[in-house]
Amino acid sequence: MSKIGSLVGSVLLAACSCTPWDALAQPSSTGNSKPNIVFVLMDNLGYGEVGAYGGGITRGAPTPRIDALAAEGFRLTNYNVEAQCTPSRSAILTGRFSIRSGTHSVPIGEGVEGLTQWEVTIAELLSDAGYATAAFGKWHLGSSRGRYPTDQGFDEWYGIPRTTDEAFWPSEPAAKAAGVTFTQIMEGRKGEDSREVGVYDLEQRRLIDAEITRRTIEFMKRSVAAGKPFYAYVPYTLVHFPTLPNPKFEGTTGYGDFPDALAEMDANVGELLDSVDNLKIRDNTIFVFTSDNGPEASWPWQGSSGPWRGYYFTHMEGSLRVPFVIRWPGRFEPGRVSNEIVHEVDTFTTFAKIAGAAIPSDRPIDGIDQTDFFLGRSEKSSREGFPVFVADRLEAVKWRNWKLAFYDEQRDWWSVPQKLGTPKAFDLITDPKEEYPETALRNTWNARPIMKIVSEFEGSLTKYPVIRPGTPDPYDPAR
Incomplete structure (x- = not known):
């Protein structure tokens, strides 16, 4: 039996639910419809x-x-x-x-x-x-x-x-x-x-x-x-x-x-x-x-x-x-x-x-x-957005045209980034190279939808604890 076994036909979210393939495609000349x-x-x-x-x-x-x-x-x-x-x-x-x-x-x-x-x-x-x-x-x-x-x-x-x-x-x-x-x-x-x-x-x-x-x-x-x-x-x-x-x-x-x-x-x-x-x-x-x-x-x-x-x-x-x-x-x-x-x-x-x-x-x-x-x-x-992890550090969040960075910029890959006391916000449309942090107080509104991504993801990690690196098989999430 495959790993998903009894999971066939079920989904996690309504947005991920599967519909019949026939609604999307017609059979090809090779006889495969998928x-x-x-x-x-x-x-x-x-x-x-x-x-x-x-x-x-x-x-x-x-x-x-x-x-x-x-x-x-x-x-x-x-x-x-x-x-x-x-x-x-x-x-x-x-x-x-x-x-x-x-x-x-x-x-x-x-x-x-x-x-x-x-x-x-x-x-x-x-x-x-x-x-x-x-x-x-x-x-x-x-x-x-x-x-x-x-x-x-x-x-x-x-x-x-x-x-x-x-x-x-x-x-x-x-x-x-x-x-x-x-x-x-x-x-x-x-x-x-x-x-x-x-x-x-x-x-x-x-x-x-x-x-x-x-x-x-x-x-x-x-x-x-x-x-x-x-x-x-x-x-x-x-x-x-x-x-x-x-x-x-x-x-x-x-x-x-x-x-x-x-x-x-x-x-x-x-x-x-x-x-x-x-x-x-x-x-x-x-x-x-x-x-x-x-x-x-x-x-x-x-x-x-x-x-x-x-x-x-x-x-x-x-x-x-x-x-x-x-x-x-x-x-x-x-x-x-x-x-x-x-x-x-x-x-x-x-x-x-x-x-x-x-x-x-x-x-x-x-x-x-x-x-x-x-x-x-x-x-x-x-x-609309997602959390940005580098290794096990939540270093930033992207949402629409904004990025909120919790760590300082790091051009190269061999230096260790420094955590910021106050996050930096960048408008990726007007500042694609992330050189000029947004300082206008009128734009602090974007912290609300951005931090919602963080809180929802952290809630998910609480409900479903992470698998630690080096975890051997068989892994049992119920343990």
Whole structure:
């Protein structure tokens, strides 16, 4: 029996309730009435990297395939994520802010890490709804038996269980002498133990995204041949440091490794898009391109946050806002752009709604259904704001065009922010770089709706205590 078992048909909130898929779509030429979903998640890709968001040639590498996708799809300029790799992946897959799941920070060192098996992922929901599911790329939500993707609803997976900077380790003599266990590239299938494929070193770091692309395409082909709708979760490793391009792209831009890696990224996305077309499933496939958090900040691989300020691991807009393009031909208006607030947890609830999947009712789900907004039935997002956690600190709250910051600004990711005696309020329309705190007393009214978000969320944490990092399985919330 699946984790959601008796939860089928129940919901947490009326806004998250599921309606029959027939109200949204008609059967496709492949015989599937439910849309395929390809979710491309880049690693540490800032807002200002691709052409459609002001990057591209200004960053040394045109991104024609991603730009074309943006022209064909719906582009958000206020799509928000969590501030680090692990929290963001947790939020996407569970529809819950990571502070709830014990995944609010990137794990360091040994010990139990990642999602408990009690968590219910979008892969599990879609699998129960008849989807083939696969994850290809960086997992970062558990690196021990029982915590791999195939333990969380995916039929198969390939990639790295942890993070890309560990590719440095095999080339460090001191690490070898110390007997450090090096990160392995792994693969696995549901019901079987995952196995090691090879050491993830600097050579494999350059090659892995090409293999992720190849395996994703093969999975799509097999799923279409089997007549099953599919969910392909594709968390690429680029452009996380060390930002090293595939040898095929090395030197192609003339501007160094980072632009070369952007060119590789664009080409990989183009291969996936071409495969969707070649398989004749374009009209019945939701294709997402986005990032897990703000830009890379490690010399010499600094990324760009575009018009915003700050890097990942901060509460600045440069950390929270990332590219988000979603295409569903005939359903989502091509070329549409919106600055309405959406959070990555919303994709969990929205995709569950579209697929006719049941949402757990025994836990808080933070994702809000954005189906009407995405379909153009409403020009307004269903969300007005959200709490901003960096690790386990509530550092700010966003509401409409306002941000209330409880900690001082932090441009980089390696310094410790200072808690403010008096919060700072920023109007993100007139002050997008968060340089001039609002001092006019006439605008203190915004503290009321902002602090309502805080009090409601704190009340939720009291009713549903958080899972602590390192909590082993089996986790029982009743204990």
